[in-house]
Amino acid sequence: MHTDRGSLAFGVPAAAPGTLHTLSISGSISAGPVEGRRIVFGRNWDEVDLCIGGHDQGVSRTQGTVSCRAGRWWLTNSGRRPLRMPGSRMLFTDEEPIPLAAGYLPLFVRGSGSQEHLLELYVSDGESDRTTRGPAAPTTPPRTYRLSATERLALVVLAQRYLLQEPYPQPISRDQAAEQLHMLQPDGEWTERKVERLARHVRDRLSAAGTPGLMREEVGEPVGNMLNHNLIRELIDSTTLVPPDLRLIDIIDE
Template structure:
């Protein structure tokens, strides 16, 4: 197993194992590590990983982070994440992996791991898995032109309903927002626009096409097959995260129509 390191925030080098097929590159506050894919390939991370294993320090001054908090293992042509710590590991897309969960396979490309420790501190690792033909790690582009954020198209009616459903995501001060209940959304809409006589079926007819359209465009976590059971409000939550956090399709300006009527 080939492994290479750089300290600090240096740019990953070219050549093996940085650009090897299916190689794993992990970047954190303490540097970057590249691990060549193959039998026995693994990388531990945490506050103080066992020095007898290849590891990367993360949250080394935070006692809520376990000594070895997670392990990345290459098996069956995939890189797998296993949580070995006491706190959940959040991965890109909002999914949380717990110690009791099975190993989670990671797709090629970028993945971010976040451990929330003491006093809401965020300990972050950026992962990049090369494709089967190798890869070229992206260089910093401080002088590059910022890419304009994609915004999903919404009709005025869709925007109105989704702003009511997701108003907690648009107001500051809520660290863990959740959608209004379906009935709560109906009641609030009827308070704001009573002439439209909102019902559960009516709001479903407005929200469902948006959710299915985004799913068809590749947004994950918007259909039952892509979320853990019980489903609960997960589909609505994932939809609102996509619309408010990831794309800013809905913004606090959309609350103005609600606040003005109230």
């Protein structure tokens, strides 16, 4: 289990508007919006510009392309598996290309078994080049929260469906989380109560810092999964948790 948390979700260096940044476990490519420019990604190191799932035959040798046309970047799926994006969006084989909006976009490709492969995309809007105040000033980055290594591991387990961009995600149950954490850390003495206690401590800390929706009296009865759902949404929206954190729990490839 290891991740250096390198992720485009934290932002990109100042670049001209329309610059595309790409990142996978195998490397990164940045390209300006030059007409006809193409970045091909997939399993075959020798045929693509950016490799994902290099040792997983569940991923197509050429899984997809990002190409520049009329000043915009367009995403195409040319592989056998769909590309999964935020908001339950799936891009299927030979479906019409979709344009990429400015900002961050994580893509997942399902490989063999339960293995997932992540490709991160980010299209610059050029605002990071600006030094003026007012409407053209740089966007203020979100406030992130400090988590201990143990807290991060447990919360990634609870939040895995969200980080995988699954449709209508919910936190996994405490017993499922404890079982998975025990497999990852056999000496961690993980139990359902320990998982809930840890999540509650983080909720209390964030609530004290002004984050709403993390206390039982705020959401009303029945509470269900709402408190942990709101916690996970806050951690993801603030980029405290990002898709590459799934490497901590061996869901996406190293």
